[in-house]
Amino acid sequence: MPAYFDDQDLAHFGDLEQHAPELWAKFMQYYSAAFEPGLLSKREKVLIGFAVAQASQCPYCIDSYTQQALEQGLTLPHLGEAMHAAASLRAGITLAHGLVAHNAGRKISM
Numbered sequence: 001m002p003a004y005f006d007d008q009d010l011a012h013f014g015d016l017e018q019h020a021p022e023l024w025a026k027f028m029q030y031y032s033a034a035f036e037p038g039l040l041s042k043r044e045k046v047l048i049g050f051a052v053a054q055a056s057q058c059p060y061c062i063d064s065y066t067q068q069a070l071e072q073g074l075t076l077p078h079l080g081e082a083m084h085a086a087a088s089l090r091a092g093i094t095l096a097h098g099l100v101a102h103n104a105g106r107k108i109s110m
Helices: 009-019 021-034 042-056 059-071 076-109
Strands: none
Touching: 009 021, 009 059, 042 059, 042 076, 059 076
16 A cells, blocks of 8 residues: 655656646745744744644645755754654643633532
């Protein structure tokens, strides 16, 4: 059985333009602008992208942002720290959502 995510797919991301060219153009304009240097450098934004890709578990984004991060001079130890920051935040979010269960349990036991 072939893999669900194909390593070759990332190179064809732009092919999605054909399905809605006007919306694709707007997305690309926004996406490109969001990664332009501003208060944050391109390098910082790429590192944020990498951490979000890890937390979102998108293999295409992980591949792309790993490559971009390395091109920006970041190292695997940098990416390791970013992964742990993203993972700890995701764990905290999971625990914080436990408050919903906690509150529901309190209502039932009242």
